[in-house]
Amino acid sequence: MNKKMIIAGLAARPVRTTVSILAVALEVTLILVVVGLTSGISYETGKRTEGVGADIMFQPPNSSLILAINNSTMPIALENKIKEVEGVKAVAPVQTLVNSSSGLEIIYGIDPQKFDAVTGGFIWHKGGYFKATDEIVVDDVYALAKKVAVGDQVEVLNHKFKVSGIIEHGKGARLFISQQTAQEMTGMVNRASMFYVKLNDPDQVNTVIGRMEKVFPTYGLRPLREYAKLMMSTSMPALDAFIETVVFVAVCIGVLVIFLSMYTTITERTREIGILRSLGGSKRFIIGLIFQESAVVCLIGIVIGVGSSFLLARLVQFIFPTLIVMITPDWILKASFFALVSGVIGSLYPSMKAAAQDPVEALAYE
Amino acid sequence: MKNLLETIDLRKTYKIGKIEVEALQGVNLRIREGELVAIMGPSGCGKSTLMHLLGAMTRPTAGKVLIDGDDIAGMNDGQLTEVRRNKIGFVFQKFNLLPTLTAGDNIAVARHIHGRGGPEHDQHLEEILQMLMIQDKMGRRPSELSGGEQQRVAIARSVANRPAILLADEPTGSLDTKNSEIVLNMFRELNRRFRQTIILVTHNPELVIYTDRLIEMRDGVIVSDNDPFPEDTESELAQPARSV
DSSP states (O other): OHHHHHHHHHHTSHHHHHHHHHHHHHHHHHHHHHHHHHHHHHHHHHHHHHHTOOSEEEEOTTOOSSTTOOOOOEETTHHHHHHTSTTEEEEEEEEEEEEOTTSOEEEEEEOHHHHHHHHOOOOEEEEOSOOSTTEEEEEHHHHHHHTOOTTOEEEETTEEEEEEEEEOSOSSOSEEEEHHHHHHHHOOTTEESEEEEEESSGGGHHHHHHHHHHHSTTSEEEEOTTHHHHHHHSOOHHHHHHHHHHHHHHHHHHHHHHHHHHHHHHHHTHHHHHHHHHTTOOHHHHHHHHHHHHHHHHHHHHHHHHHHHHHHHHHHHHHOTTOOOOOOHHHHHHHHHHHHHHHHHHHHHHHHHHHHSOHHHHHHOO | OOEEEEEEEEEEEEEETTEEEEEEEEEEEEEETTOEEEEEOOTTSSHHHHHHHHTTSSOOSEEEEEETTEEOTTOOHHHHHHHHHHHEEEEOTTOOOOTTSOHHHHHHHHHHHHTOOOHHHHHHHHHHHHHHTOGGGTTSOGGGSOHHHHHHHHHHHHHTTOOSEEEEESTTTTSOHHHHHHHHHHHHHHHHHHOOEEEEEESOGGGGGGSSEEEEEETTEEEEEOOSOTTOOOOTTSSOOOOO
16 A cells, blocks of 8 residues: 555656656766766776786886876886896887877877887787877777878877877777887987886796886886776775765755655645544654655666666767776665665655644645 | 543643633533534634544643543553544545545555454445445546545545544535535434444534534533433443444
8 A cells, every 4th residue: 555655646746756766866877977987987097008918017106006197207228127137028118198188198109119029019900000200000999089090180289190000999098109209299308107018927927026126126016917907996085085076966966856855745745644644644654655755766766877877878988989987786786875875864854744743733734 | 331432621722822722621521332423613612623632633731531441631642643543533524535546545545554454344344335325436536526425435434444433524514415415314324324433523503413412512612412311420441442
């Protein structure tokens, strides 16, 4: 009978019910998409870095794990010293540049031969390596996003480049220029941002890192196997704060909408509540009904919100192929939990107000 | 005959701002099992307040209200609710059916709250519905029923759980003459066939002919009572509470 009463109550006010459901769905979508976007970017970047095929990333002291961005501060001559470490097969210096004019794009300045020695070479879709200083190699995701083909011009860091080749994505950056060009653009001649290191035996990575730590005690040495997971699990204070803020705002939206919806509902249904009380319905019965109605709204909202999140993720990736929205099962559970909590909090006061109504006054309410 | 309702020096005072209004000023009455009683009086005489107290909707300011043996004066909200659930049925002037449910579901809600629903209750309910001539109206919403039909559904709801007492507050106030007659005859039938104790609260003297006893009120007190058994002094604590 409770089910009938709840469904009848929700169906009697279709607009308000729909708005409440959509607000909860918005709350869930907001959490999942924003968290998914930040997680997706981190994970995808980590995967690409992993995909370089190197075994160790050699970075300056105190450099950032995330995106491995830093000023090119290491002398390129370190390459030879790194090669001398037992177990090292090949070393590729990389100069990283950041293009923020249209999103955040990382550009690698590389020596093609040395880079291929570490990575095993690119998988070419079209074209090949740059032959001139104003040429650039892009990955297929970038080419799709920017709708460029071999021979087209792209503007990066206020420089015009001609696309010389398109490669399969997943090898560090999406854009590659020659080391010489990178050094000219940054003014950092004979400098590198990091070195990718290939080992004779990848299973000896910890041993080789141990050796390298003795020679380079202050430098950042990171194994690249499972680099993506490391990026996901690394606590980034700014990112955590951002996610917490988004979750808080989303929960507040849910609480306020449910509160408003339930409050106006119990006001409109004062007489109904009086009727139920006159029939012998206890305060607990009334509170239970309100909570159950709120729960139904939240559950439907959660289902719609999760569905919308996946749709929105697809849409984002369709419009912006370089962006990844990663919606994980544990965040679906968290977002659902937050939505239910917001429903409980939002309906707490209205339900208690409804239960506390005097039956005589409630019946007389017009 | 057992007393189902008894009031002893019953008083109820309301505070409206700084003014205190004494709605009941010492009411003493006794209503026995199986009686069909009218409580009549002009507007503001205290009859609705008396009905609310007899129906355990509120507590008295002073005095006693014994409902089937239970004194409600010291009861908390939960206990009053339980008395209403187990012992009282209400019929209101404006029907007070839940508009989002069908007639059948309106009756089912009352049974759901009461927690009953065995076969003997289904049979009893079936009899009531036939007597009230609404068995074919169960699938309709209140908005799809006439005033008379709605009131009969409300009556069915009020007696579905076999309460000890049925309280009707101006039950024909929103009905035309024809439907009023039908509803009042239904009350009489309920009283005759099922020995349902019924109290009708009204300002309309035409209802009196349908009842066995008339209690008149004015200014918060009873001014006349044609109790057929005025000398019956059975103690309020003599019998344990029971349902019909």
